[in-house]
Amino acid sequence: MKKNLLLLLTLAILTPQLIFAQETPQEKEERMQWFKDAKLGIFIHWGIYSVKGIDESWSFFNNYISYDDYMSQLDGFTASNYQPEAWASLIKESGAKYAVITTKHHDGVALWDTKCNDLSVPKKTPAKRDVLQPLVKAFQKNDLKVGLYYSLLDWSHPDYPNKTRVEKRYTNDPEKWNRFVDFNFCQLEELSKQFKPDLYWFDGDWEQSAEAWKAKELSESLRKWNKGVILNSRIQGYGDYATPEQGLPVTKPSSPWWELCMTMNNSWGYQHNDHAYKTPNQIIRILVDCISMGGNLLLDIGPKADGSIPEEQVNILKELGRWTSKHQEAIYGTRAGIPHEHFYGPTALNKAGDILYLFVPHKPNGPLMIKGLKNKINRIWVVGNGTKLNWEIVGKQYWSAVPGIAYIDVPEKVLDEQVTVIAVLLDGKVDLYREEGQVIESN
Structure with a gap:
């Protein structure tokens, strides 16, 4: 009996993912409770694409701009007016209970001081500093749950096979691919251990299979590094909740946990020519529809390259905050x-x-x-x-x-x-x- 008990304890220590695999429906319900109760989160798309005000990553992928012209925006990303405490305070004022920041979009540019490669804001831009760390601290200080967006694909990485910097070309090179997967694990271990996020918001999983991404192993590692972390659905079947995008569901989604991610205008990142902002009334009514179907709204903002938030976005968040503050009993935990x-x-x-x-x-x-x-x-x-x-x-x-x-x-x-x-x-x-x-x- 003692020998069997010792074996079980050893397995539990060496393979904590086995314990997670046995998570009961009740345990998952408890793990997901804060997310279910939150109702409102704020998405933040911030990266070098805000310099010229163009589509994040897709503008070079779709050949609207060359890769080199796109990456030249590194030189204009200053973060000179960046005030993470003010961002967190404004987001809290909006009534949001969590925030999700793009730590790295498909262009591969990391906001933090990653040691896994050298393509980052601290190393390649005039900002010359880790802009993620102070924001995470500000979120936590304001009792906001921390969500980290991370693109599984990376169109700048030399070992990523599906897209070269010049042309579309599909290759099969297991050695390169394994190096790239190791790179993803490297960055996600950094994010997990340095910032201890409450949630990961993955993107870009459509280009590869769950087996190629090692999605099962990755999800187990993330939950080993941060017990209780929540994963969105974009990790090839190993996530916790659904993420309809832009289009408001007409009928209640089948998942018990879901979140509509939606822009304030028509762009995720800052685009100076996009003035098609939704009114506060339209956004509040969309939020109300999400609440009525048991879901959340993840409303996006796109700060400028200097770190300032456009006035139109600030005004929307403030009016949203007035309404959520007045009606909080009918929102949170419903x-x-x-x-x-x-x-x-x-x-x-x-x-x-x-x-x-x-x-x-x-x-x-x-x-x-x-x-x-x-x-x-x-x-x-x-x-x-x-x-x-x-x-x-x-x-x-x-x-x-x-x-x-x-x-x-x-x-x-x-x-x-x-x-x-x-x-x-x-x-x-x-x-x-x-x-x-x-x-x-x-x-």
Whole structure:
């Protein structure tokens, strides 16, 4: 017995990934809880592409610009007005609970002082310093969960096979490929041990298979280096949550954990010619739709090459912060709402399921209506305002199991300028009538 116990302890020490492999659904639920509760994160695309204001990496891959012209932007990346503490403070003010920064995009330029190669901001740009380290510290100081974006592919690396710097050319060189995979492991070990991220946001996995990336081994190593770390889906099947991009899902995604990543305008990184910003109202309504389907919104900003954040982006984050601060009880820690057949608009539920939040993005033309609610309503109020609202139940027949229709009066004076939120306290966990109706059989 002692010998068997000693063997098990030795295996646990030598191969901690085996313990992770046995993670139960309950354990994963607990590991993912902060992410599920967060609802809002801020994506930061910052790199040399902000110098000329062009597409990050894709501009040379798609031959809109030569590789050499693209990389000449290294000389203009100064970070001269970079204030990581101000970034973190603004992101916290927006109501976000986590932030994700592009540590290295497909162009291969690292924001930190990597020892795995020499293509980095500290070594190759006038900034001459690690710009990632102070930002991570600022995030942590402001109680923001730290997410690190990392491109698995690297179109600048001499051992990466799918794209040369001159032309598209596919090769098969196992020796080079193994060196490249080792390079990825090297950089990710640096990031894991130096910055201890809460989340990794991978990208670029589409160019290779899970076997080629060594995705299984990589995911195990990441979780060995940082117990509890969350991985997004872009690691060929070894991630934790789905990442729809730009397009708002129309129906609830099948994954219990998901996040819509979306730009404020039409560009991820800073582009001086892109003025097509979404309004705060549009962004808040998109956030509300994500909340109603049980997901998160990862909203992107693109700082300039000097480290300043464009004024339009700052204004959006501040108005977003005003709204999230006012309505926080209906945002953080909530769960997906009720089906749309019951209410004309997005909804959410508290964890206990006995408070229903109604999101109202318009001025109601008459009272709000909830259909098929079996529960008794105990109280209704305006979130962030506290005003109690009147309601009545209409159409309930004593002989029928079909609930009556709840009509809620919402005075114009309580409406929020963006999206109004109404809380409905029920006499227990929400219970909905989902049958086809009933006809009278006796009276």
